[in-house]
Amino acid sequence: AQKITQTQPGMFVQEKEAVTLDCTYDTSDPSYGLFWYKQPSSGEMIFLIYQGSYDQQNATEGRYSLNFQKARKSANLVISASQLGDSAMYFCAMREANAGNNRKLIWGLGTSLAVNP
Amino acid sequence: KAGVTQTPRYLIKTRGQQVTLSCSPISGHRSVSWYQQTPGQGLQFLFEYFSETQRNKGNFPGRFSGRQFSNSRSEMNVSTLELGDSALYLCASSLLGADNNSPLHFGNGTRLTVT
Numbered sequence: 390a391q392k393i394t395q396t397q398p399g400m401f402v403q404e405k406e407a408v409t410l411d412c413t414y415d416t417s418d419p420s421y422g423l424f425w426y427k428q429p430s431s432g433e434m435i436f437l438i439y440q441g442s443y444d445q446q447n448a449t450e451g452r453y454s455l456n457f458q459k460a461r462k463s464a465n466l467v468i469s470a471s472q473l474g475d476s477a478m479y480f481c482a483m484r485e486a487n488a489g490n491n492r493k494l495i496w497g498l499g500t501s502l503a504v505n506p
Numbered sequence: 507k508a509g510v511t512q513t514p515r516y517l518i519k520t521r522g523q524q525v526t527l528s529c530s531p532i533s534g535h536r537s538v539s540w541y542q543q544t545p546g547q548g549l550q551f552l553f554e555y556f557s558e559t560q561r562n563k564g565n566f567p568g569r570f571s572g573r574q575f576s577n578s579r580s581e582m583n584v585s586t587l588e589l590g591d592s593a594l595y596l597c598a599s600s601l602l603g604a605d606n607n608s609p610l611h612f613g614n615g616t617r618l619t620v621t
Contacts, residue, residue, distance in 0.1 A: 422607050432594055434612035441607055480549070493539065493551040493562060494610060 392416060393481055395497035402471045403505050409456070410466040410500045412481030422484045423464040424494065425455065429477040437479075440464055471504045478502075508533065510613035512597050517618045524585040527616045531578050531599030537561075538580040539610060540572060543594040552595075555580055584618075592620045 394413045402408040414423065425437040440448045440455045448455040456465040468475055478501050482494040511530040519525050531538050540552040551564040555574035572582040578599070584591055594617050598610035 424609060426612075432596075432615040432617065434596060434598070434610075434615075436609040436611060439607055439609055493554065493564070494549075496549040498548045 392495045393483055393497035395479075395481055395500050397500045398498075399501045399503070401503050401505060402468075404473060405470055407467060407469045408471055408502065410468070410479050410481075410502065411463070412465055412497060413461075413463045414481070414483050415462060416483065416485055418485040420485075423455070423457070424482045424484070425453070425464075425466045426480045426482065427475075427477045428480065428499070434480070438466070468502075473504050473506060476502060476504045510597055510599050510611055512595075512613035512616050514616060515614060517616060519587050519618065519620050521587055521589060521620060523587050524583060525587060525618060526581055526583045527595055527597075527618075529580045529582075529597030529599075529613060531580070531597075532611055535599035535601055535611070536578055537600045537602065537608075538574055538578065539598045539600075540580070540582050541596045541598065542566075543596055543615070544592075549596070552582065587620045589620050592618060594618075 392415045396411050421442045423440045427435045427437055438448050438450045438453045438455050440457050447457050452469045454467045478499045480499045481497040484494050513528045537556045539554040542550045552566055553560055553572050554562045558574045569585045574580045594615045596612050596615045598612045600608045600610050602608050
């Protein structure tokens with residue numbers, strides 16, 4: 390079963406507006422970590438933000454914030470004041486604690502974001 | 507601090523050949539992971555190395571192999587290349603790799619095209 394679901398293959402946003410990229414996950418592990426990465430056309434995967442399952446507050450990093458709703462198993466990325474340079478693919482990923490040494494990240498299929506001037 | 511370095515950036519090979527990709531992690535990072543990225547399958551985990559030992563392996567055939575050296579640099583090898591091996595191969599390093607909150611830091615990737 391797919392563990393990370395990103396339902397929006399593509400999104401458009403106007404420059405300077407905020408945008409929310411959806412991510413839902415599935416796990417029975419009470420301890421896990423959620424990550425968001427950005428991949429511009431150059432190919433490099435850039436780490437944006439992390440949310441731990443036991444974190445009391447939503448993570449924030451500059452213009453990025455994570456809307457973490459644990460009961461709904463969603464971890465949506467919010468980008469405020471979009472910039473042209475935000476145009477890229479965005480991936481949500483999860484690591485489960487009880488995976489032991491199997492600490493690989495499980496990835497969604499990504500959302501392509503285009504910021505319009 | 508230098509980031510993760512992958513070489514080469516681009517490769518074109520023909521079916522049946524073999525290829526070796528290289529990855530230098532961030533200084534001090536001992537965990538190196540490899541991922542294959544294709545448009546249809548997304549990112550698929552290949553393997554992870556920590557202190558020269560393969561710690562975990564994904565569901566790829568034995569044609570895909572890797573190793574890690576004492577300086578944490580890693581190589582992956584694909585033998586008997588198939589057309590379906592065409593993909594972006596991403597290497598990532600992390601400081602510890604054992605904690606939930608230890609993010610992976612990726613290189614620019616090697617784009618392999620098999621003709």
